[in-house]
Amino acid sequence: MAERVVPPAARRRRRPTKTGAVLSEELIVETALRLLREHGADALTVRRLGLALGADPTALYRYFRDTDDLLLAIADELIGRTLRTWRPTGDWRADLRDLGLRMHSGSLAHPQAAVLSAYRVTGRVHEIAAVETILGVLRGAGFPDPEAVRIYHAFVDQALAFAALDAASVALPPAAREAEAGVWRATYARLSPDTHPHIAATARHLVADMRRSAYPAALDLLLDAAAARLAEAGPPPAAADAAGGPRLSHRRAPGRRTTGPVRTVTQEADRA
Numbered sequence: 001m002a003e004r005v006v007p008p009a010a011r012r013r014r015r016p017t018k019t020g021a022v023l024s025e026e027l028i029v030e031t032a033l034r035l036l037r038e039h040g041a042d043a044l045t046v047r048r049l050g051l052a053l054g055a056d057p058t059a060l061y062r063y064f065r066d067t068d069d070l071l072l073a074i075a076d077e078l079i080g081r082t083l084r085t086w087r088p089t090g091d092w093r094a095d096l097r098d099l100g101l102r103m104h105s106g107s108l109a110h111p112q113a114a115v116l117s118a119y120r121v122t123g124r125v126h127e128i129a130a131v132e133t134i135l136g137v138l139r140g141a142g143f144p145d146p147e148a149v150r151i152y153h154a155f156v157d158q159a160l161a162f163a164a165l166d167a168a169s170v171a172l173p174p175a176a177r178e179a180e181a182g183v184w185r186a187t188y189a190r191l192s193p194d195t196h197p198h199i200a201a202t203a204r205h206l207v208a209d210m211r212r213s214a215y216p217a218a219l220d221l222l223l224d225a226a227a228a229r230l231a232e233a234g235p236p237p238a239a240a241d242a243a244g245g246p247r248l249s250h251r252r253a254p255g256r257r258t259t260g261p262v263r264t265v266t267q268e269a270d271r272a
Contacts, residue, residue: 023055025063029077032070036112040171044070044116072124075117080126082106083133092141093223096134100159100219107163114167118160143230151226158222162215181211 031052035043044067050057064070082102088095107114121127134155138148169177184207193200 023053023059023063025073028053028060028063028070029073032074033077033110033113036074036116037110040112041116071117072120072122074113075120076122076124076126078106078110078113078117079103079122079130083126083129088133088137092137093227095137096155097219097223099134100155101216103159104163104166104213104215107167108170111167111171114163115171118164118167141230142233143226144233147229147233151222154222158218159215162213162218166213166215184210 028049032044032049035048035052039048046057046060046067049060053060060070064073082099086099086102107118131152134152135148138151139145143151169180172180188199189203189207191199191203199206
């Protein structure tokens with residue numbers, strides 16, 4: 001797809017396709033996700049998208065500058081789908097665990113798209129909402145701003161890294177995926193304790209565990225470490241107000257619920 005600059009107003013217009021559907025950014029992204037899921041990365045071309053949509057391929061340039069612009073929209077849509085299904089409870093640790101697991105499962109539902117987009121920064125509406133929401137959960141839990149950013153960074157990078165890793169595995173042909181899992185039984189489980197005592201001692205656990213994603217365990221370790229850092233910091237000292245008396249800090253003790261549920265930017269927009 002050649003690089004073209006398209007006026008934003010033109011990109012927002014909805015146009016009918018040959019099938020009678022109304023061409024829009026949402027329809028193009030949905031169709032691209034389907035083609036990626038069914039045919040892999042090679043499906044992401046103007047010609048194949050045009051055929052699938054029943055539209056002149058050049059019409060896509062009214063909505064996206066090029067395939068990279070479309071890929072960023074796909075990445076942002078995956079984030080949006082996660083946010084739309086997530087409901088915070090006010091328990092910061094439980095909320096981040098649930099959000100992380102939803103991010104991971106959402107990527108596995110579209111493995112080809114996840115492999116292509118997991119490392120991208122979109123700067124679009126759903127990604128911005130996710131950054132705002134996660135930082136809000138952490139700051140509401142009492143993490144100082146520098147610590148909130150560090151944990152946010154680790155949380156998101158861990159989720160995206162496992163999403164790309166596990167999505168790449170899911171995207172393999174079934175025979176190749178089964179062959180890889182079989183290596184643990186055929187090779188590692190048969191190593192001699194004389195030469196590889198540690199592998200031999202843990203072989204049955206390796207065979208059982210290595211077929212599964214390590215993301216839930218890694219996520220728990222990250223959140224455990226974050227909770228420990230918050231507990232070590234302790235409650236902040238009371239600050240004096242202008243009159244010289246103490247005032248309450250805005251921070252909360254670990255695990256205490258907020259006065260109301262944290263709402264995502266997407267949820268607030270839906271209410272409006």
